[in-house]
Amino acid sequence: MKVPAALSARLTKLRRPLPDDGSSGITAPARSDRRTKDLTKRLKPGDIAIIDHVDIDRVSAEALLERGVSAVLNVATSISGRYPNLGPSLIVEAGIPLVDDVDPEIFSRVHDGEELRLDAGTLYRGDEVLAKGVVQNVESVAAAMAEARAGLSVQLEAFAANTMEYLKRERELLFDGVGIPDLHTRIDGRHVLIVVRGYHYREDISTLRSYIREYRPVMIGVDGGADALLEAGYRPGIIVGDFDSVSDHALATGAELVVHAYRDGRAPGLKRLTDLGYEAIVFPATGTSEDVAMMLADDSGATLIVAVGTHATLEEFLDKGRAGMASTFLTRLRIGGKLVDAKGVSRLYRSRISPWALLALVAASLLTVLVAGYSSPAGQVFLTSLAARWDALAYWLTGLFT
Structure with a gap:
């Protein structure tokens, strides 16, 4: 699953390289809501999002990424295996840590907007452990998706x-x-x-x-x-x-x-x-x-x-x-x-008026003006004056190089 180009550009500044062990070491404000749609309205760039969303769909994942979250903690399972949902792939491929099966008590333990630390699937308040979960990565999400497709x-x-x-x-x-x-x-x-x-x-x-x-x-x-x-x-x-x-x-x-x-x-x-x-x-x-x-x-x-x-x-x-x-x-x-x-x-769909058609229209209009001017006495006087000015300009330019 590829992250859309426009969304990828918005995530460039927020993306963090993850260590090989899957730990994230993120310290940021945490915000929680059991409804992902409601939470995305309150999220700010860099927040840790805490949700309860079985089978994260693509629209919800894109909404989280557009808000610039630094991590996603899910009380539920992001891919249950019922069907190959697209959201988790977008999240992990964007470099955003995704932690599943977090202790549901997290909703009562976390105060909205307080700064917490996420490290290797464990959420801390100072040295106090608030909740633990299973860290997902590209490989684990791909394996879960393959299993879900098998039961299609x-x-x-x-x-x-x-x-x-x-x-x-x-x-x-x-x-x-x-x-x-x-x-x-x-x-x-x-x-x-x-x-x-x-x-x-x-x-x-x-x-x-x-x-x-x-x-x-x-x-x-x-x-x-x-x-x-x-x-x-x-x-x-x-x-x-x-x-x-x-x-x-x-x-x-x-x-x-x-x-x-x-x-x-x-x-x-x-x-x-x-x-x-x-x-x-x-x-x-x-x-x-x-x-x-x-x-x-x-x-x-x-x-x-x-x-x-x-x-x-x-x-x-x-x-x-x-x-x-x-x-x-x-x-x-x-x-x-x-x-x-x-x-x-x-x-x-293509616009019915092509650039070449517009160019031809402009050329035809100019030709019409020239013909009309040449055929009238006033137009002839104007063209004669214009030719004289052109000759004067050409003479002046020639004098600069001689």
Whole structure:
């Protein structure tokens, strides 16, 4: 697993060479939270991150690395063997110490922001041992990944069963669109760009600038994807999600808000919007928020749906976790040929106006001006004056060298 180039550059200053014995000898502030997504909002460069995350996925790992952590201590097992998750590989290959199976009591022992020392998988406060764990490295992570891939057939069988269960629950929504709310934003006949703050989203948005400039698609941010659009200089037209990772700044852009609710109608994200005074549409669905965004765009008549940061390959589907795979897979089957991954657009799309065409246009314009000037009395006087000035300049330059 390669670390993305942009992320690798941001980590260069924070990367530390590790001794051969795997010890790290890091002294830094420690911050903890059982939810990795919540912790990344509070992390500062150089912090030791303490999490409780079974099977660290790629998005969570990239979020930790982007915050510039100096080490990651995990109360759980970073690779359980259920499926080949991608997060641990990113962490260890970035040179960041990863310690697994840390004593769960660490959450009550560590004060947020206090400076602690991590050495060879043991966390110290001064000389006091707070917790111990198993240090992971490139070799141990690779071995665990290979073992997880060996049981891939079992995971695919479980995925097939989960898919059938999801079809039973959501067949009316998937096939007939029953329950999909109407949007105020006009989408019919237009392109839609759906942004999830997932895999390589920054690079994908950057490569789509020409496409966005020409087609002006309706932009849908899925939770933190709305902030990703703002960071890139764009304003989301619609924000979809449970609104636990989108900023107040993004909510204040005037975008249409769609709350992804549970199938029984519970919508935890609605309370935040109500408290802030925003109106929102509620969409109950079993799938993920990115699936909800795709179904909304498709049902509203989008002619093309371009996805940024979403799951596209088998490896990424597995990294999402088996429980969420069925909805994502079936939603893509429902949308069919409308859905295009951002990487495919950037490779196939070229601006309709080439540099050579622009050069030819400029040349033709200059020729038109010259012909028009030569054919009119005023133009002839101007051209004669211009020729005289050119002769004077040539005479002056000649005099400098004679």
